[in-house]
Amino acid sequence: xxxxxxxxxxxxxxxxxxxxxxxxxxxxxxxxxxxxxxxxxxxxxxxxxxxxxxxxxxxxxxxxxxxxxxxxxxxxxxxxxxxxxxxxxxxxxxxxxxxxxxxxxxxxxxxxxxxxxxxxxxxxxxxxxxxxxxxxxxxxxxxxxxxxxxxxxxxxxxxxxxxxxxxxxxxxxxxxxxxxxxxxxxxxxxxxxxxxxxxxxxxxxxxxxxxxxxxxxxxxxxxxxxxxxxxxxxxxxxxxxxxxxxxxxxxxxxxxxxxxxxxxxxxxxxxxxxxxxxxxxxxxxxxxxxxxxxxxxxxxxxxxxxxxxxxxxxxxxxxxxxxxxxxxxxxxxxxxxxxxxxxxxxxxxxxxxxxxxxxxxxxxxxxxxxxxxxxxxxxxxxxxxxxxxxxxxxxxxxxxxxxxxxxxxxxxxxxxxxxxxxxxxxxxxxxxxxxxxxxxxxxxxxxxxxxxxxxxxxxxxxxxxxxxxxxxxxxxxxxxxxxxxxxxxxxxxxxxxxxxxxxxxxxxxxxxxxxxxxxxxxxxxxxxxxxxxxxxxxxxxxxxxxxxxx
Numbered sequence: 001x002x003x004x005x006x007x008x009x010x011x012x013x014x015x016x017x018x019x020x021x022x023x024x025x026x027x028x029x030x031x032x033x034x035x036x037x038x039x040x041x042x043x044x045x046x047x048x049x050x051x052x053x054x055x056x057x058x059x060x061x062x063x064x065x066x067x068x069x070x071x072x073x074x075x076x077x078x079x080x081x082x083x084x085x086x087x088x089x090x091x092x093x094x095x096x097x098x099x100x101x102x103x104x105x106x107x108x109x110x111x112x113x114x115x116x117x118x119x120x121x122x123x124x125x126x127x128x129x130x131x132x133x134x135x136x137x138x139x140x141x142x143x144x145x146x147x148x149x150x151x152x153x154x155x156x157x158x159x160x161x162x163x164x165x166x167x168x169x170x171x172x173x174x175x176x177x178x179x180x181x182x183x184x185x186x187x188x189x190x191x192x193x194x195x196x197x198x199x200x201x202x203x204x205x206x207x208x209x210x211x212x213x214x215x216x217x218x219x220x221x222x223x224x225x226x227x228x229x230x231x232x233x234x235x236x237x238x239x240x241x242x243x244x245x246x247x248x249x250x251x252x253x254x255x256x257x258x259x260x261x262x263x264x265x266x267x268x269x270x271x272x273x274x275x276x277x278x279x280x281x282x283x284x285x286x287x288x289x290x291x292x293x294x295x296x297x298x299x300x301x302x303x304x305x306x307x308x309x310x311x312x313x314x315x316x317x318x319x320x321x322x323x324x325x326x327x328x329x330x331x332x333x334x335x336x337x338x339x340x341x342x343x344x345x346x347x348x349x350x351x352x353x354x355x356x357x358x359x360x361x362x363x364x365x366x367x368x369x370x371x372x373x374x375x376x377x378x379x380x381x382x383x384x385x386x387x388x389x390x391x392x393x394x395x396x397x398x399x400x401x402x403x404x405x406x407x408x409x410x411x412x413x414x415x416x417x418x419x420x421x422x423x424x425x426x427x428x429x430x431x432x433x434x435x436x437x438x439x440x441x442x443x444x445x446x447x448x449x450x451x452x453x454x455x456x457x458x459x460x461x462x463x464x465x466x467x468x469x470x471x472x473x474x475x476x477x478x479x480x481x482x483x484x485x486x487x488x489x490x491x492x493x494x495x496x497x498x499x500x501x502x503x504x505x506x507x508x509x510x511x512x513x514x515x516x517x518x519x520x521x522x523x524x525x526x527x528x529x530x531x532x533x534x535x536x537x538x539x540x541x542x543x544x545x546x547x548x549x550x
Contacts, residue, residue: 024134025391025414026348026371028112030067030463034397034410035352036369038306040289041244043234045465046114049129049167051287052246053181054232056125056171061469062117067408069110069461073136075387076102079151079451080422084208091212098151098451101384105138105158112463122479123173132164136457141384143196149212153196154428154448156385157217160192171232181232187251188225191278194218198428200440205266209445210428213266222278224255239299242291250317251282277325283317283345285310301356308350314343314376342381348373352395362402367410369395380423383449389416397461404470408463416455424449 029047032039039047043055046065078100085094114129139159141152150157166188171181196215200206206214230248237243258273289308293301318341352369376388397410424447427437437445469475 025071025073025136025387025457025459026134026350026373026393028067028069028110028131028134030069030397030408030410030461031367031399032352033069033412033459033461034367034369034395034399034408035306035354036350036371036393036395037348038289038291038308038350038352038369038371040246040287040308041234041242041291041306042289042304043232043244046116046127046129047112047131048171048181048232049114049127049169049183050112050131052232052234052244052289053169053183053230054171054179054234054244054246056116056127056169056181057123057173057179057234059116059125060118061467061474063115063465063467065112065114065463065465067112067461067463069112069134069459071108071110071136071457071459072106073108073139073387073455073457074103075139075384075389075416075453075455076100077152077384077451077453079448081450083148083151084210084446085212086208093148096148099145099148101141101145101150101152103139103384104142105136105140108136108138110134110137125171127167127169127171129167129169130164131167132162135163136387137161139384143217149210149215151448152384153215154198154210155383155426156195158192158194159385162190164188169230177236179232179234179236181234183230183232184227185230185248185251186225186227187253187282188223189253189255190223191220191255191257193220198430198445199264199267200430200445201267202440206440209439210448211266214264216261216264218259218261220257220259220276220278222255222257222276224253226251226253228282240293240295242293244287244289244291246287248285250284250313252279253281254279274326278322279325280322281317281319284313286312289350300358303353303355305353306351308348308352310348310350312346315345318343342378343376344374344378346374346376362400365399365401365408367395367397367399371395379419379421380425380449382419382421382424382453383426387416387455389419389453389455391416391457404467404472406463406465406467408461408465410459410461410463412457412459412461414457414459416457419453421450421453423447 027033027037028050029039029045031045032047032051039051041052043052044059046063047067048055048059079098082095082097083091083093085091087094110132112129112131114127114131116125116127118125137160139156141150141156141158143150143153143157166186167183169181169183171179173179194217196217198210199214199216200209201214228249228251230246232246233244235243254277256275256277259276260273261271263269263271287308287310289306291304291306293304295301322341348371350369350371352367354365354367357364357366371393373391375390382388391414393412393414395410395412397408399406399408426449427445427447429437430439430445439445
């Protein structure tokens with residue numbers, strides 16, 4: 001039973017960190033990042049796959065985008081209190097204050113690649129892309145700090161989650177003022193996670209809580225895939241006013257793999273890897289934005305201002321928490337605990353603006369923005385395995401476009417509001433007590449998440465877009481059904497055949513006009529009447545020639 005209890009404790013602790021990195025730090029896309037993530041009502045590059053798939057509809061020709069975010073995130077924790085151990089040869093740190101711990105994972109690179117094309121069609125655009133959530137995928141907290149056990153080891157040691165969203169989408173300009181888009185997202189997940197659990201066998205083996213020789217380390221590795229969809233709407237009530245809405249459905253994700261563990265040094269034993277599955281959900285995401293633009297008479301956009309709001313339905317997505325299932329573990333069968341995280345729904349407000357300066361060659365764009373993201377947890381549920389602190393960000397960037405080529409750069413500073421937790425409810429799990437957070441006598445183990453949390457994030461982004469039709473000097477304007485019907489209702493008026501005019505009656509203008517004639521301006525067009533202005537001019541010249549002949 002002791003061996004089974006140790007294994008159960010190891011596995012349950014591992015599953016508690018599987019959702020690390022699931023909450024995002026806005027946001028993907030170099031141009032969108034520079035605008036504070038306010039891009040739902042603009043969405044005029046391939047990142048429309050994330051922000052508003054309907055934005056693809058007005059992207060003519062064939063385009064390729066590559067954006068990359070380099071994210072440097074720190075989340076520091078100074079735990080309240082001191083080590084509960086008595087000073088001894090085995091635990092010389094006993095009674096000392098807990099040291100500060102911080103993420104040592106280093107920078108994290110998050111790319112975004114998108115390709116779109118209208119394939120020569122009038123009002124349709126199709127796109128494919130690969131990207132992931134704008135989150136940190138390499139949080140690492142060492143097992144020891146300055147030669148003493150990390151006070152955060154029961155929360156998180158290392159999280160290397162990877163979630164990729166290969167996406168295919170189509171969008172259409174339904175009318176001159178309405179665009180619609182639909183995207184299919186395939187979610188591919190891989191989790192490599194390491195944590196520590198406390199196995200309180202007895203007071204003889206583990207004389208006090210958090211006794212380091214009773215710690216066991218474990219690593220969970222799982223993979224899985226699923227799919228979801230997104231619907232986007234873009235409204236253009238006026239030339240200078242645009243409204244966007246995008247709704248992404250929930251992601252129901254089940255991953256499978258193995259858990260590997262090292263037994264506590266106080267209870268040495270060999271533990272074989274065991275198969276396991278982990279199921280969790282990502283939420284509904286709703287984005288709404290409104291944008292106003294200042295235009296020149298030729299429709300060149302001088303400046304714009306956009307305000308967005310987002311809502312993520314975390315409370316419903318998680319329900320009672322992620323699910324774990326182990327078909328067989330040593331002598332135990334059908335182990336399926338539920339891990340409760342107490343997520344809240346989150347909302348965000350994002351404001352962004354840009355100014356475009358037309359240069360002799362190209363356009364230079366200046367962008368600025370900011371956003372506020374609410375917390376996903378109450379203070380008592382704050383921990384290091386995911387960054388749920390409320391966030392305030394300031395962003396800015398530049399862009400330069402010339403003849404089918406665009407390069408963008410952006411920077412964001414994300415300040416996370418400090419949080420001091422005094423009523424924490426995150427405690428180590430004890431496998432010897434069937435995974436409950438109690439000691440061998442049934443008394444609750446003390447919380448390990450009380451203390452001060454401080455975080456900040458720096459994001460540097462670089463992006464390049466190629467518009468192949470512009471590079472090849474090709475243009476394509478969409479044709480509308482009302483244009484076709486208007487031409488059908490007013491057909492050209494035939495002219496009665498007559499003798500050719502004399503040389504004096506010939507208008508010298510056609511020699512000049514022929515240089516700009518369209519393919520339809522051939523000999524057969526002489527059978528149709530010219531427009532009224534040219535007909536009046538022709539009659540005046542004819543009368544003048546008659547008077548001169550007299």
